Amino acid sequence: MEYLLMGLAVCVIVFLIAWYIKFNQKQRKKSHVKEKQHVKCPLCDTNLFVGENIISKIYRPMNVPDQLMLISGCPHCYPKCESGVKRICPVCRKPVAQNQCLTARLFNKALGKKHVHVVGCSNCHKPRAD
Template sequence: MTYLLIGLAAIAIIILLAIFTDKFKKSGNSSKKAGSSGTQTKKTGPNGEVLMVECPLCNTPLQKGQNLISKVFRPMDVPDQRCNISGCPHCYPQPEPGIKRICPCCGKEVPITGYLVARLFNYKDNKKHVRVTGCSRCCERK
């Protein structure tokens, strides 16, 4: 009888730990996404389509039809490519008044002749993902 009670108590503790760790993981992921710096913010619609993306240099929201000015290096058929991001229409070739071009990695101002160094990942389902590794100044020092 004693062993049965100990076994039931152990099972109850395992179930409670599983529930609490699952809740902890969910709350930790949402706070990490909301407060992480250096990531591009996307606002999605009800069907999952991207409505608005921010420029990684100046954090200005890009409207539909506005694109980042970038250069992707060859070869084009590999899953990982290097690319340089010069900016958006608000910060390149001439920044609008009050717009500052800040590197998301080192936090320093990027000159108009500078750019962000990034990796472009091409997935098999034709989706693309860009990860900024730094600006032309801080990647030069690495």
């Protein structure tokens, strides 16, 4: 009978340790998400809230590592700028009109990660005519 109780106690202790480790990992993931850097709009440099996205167009084909991307802005600067928000090109530092956009390259990396490199606005980056 004593061996049965000791075995049951060991099982309970192992279960509690496993539960604590799993709970602690979930808490670490949650705190890591909070520490994540804020996403900023490349045009107006406004911090985006959770659920707000940058408005852009990505051109096909989707299975290549480098794609053309046009960035129109964020909800704060497109389709209409909020008061006090200015649309500035991050490359040439000149104002970008409401009907203009940024040209960028979208790099599809391994493991589903993506990287965006802004090339310029409609004024400073003229597409080549090949």
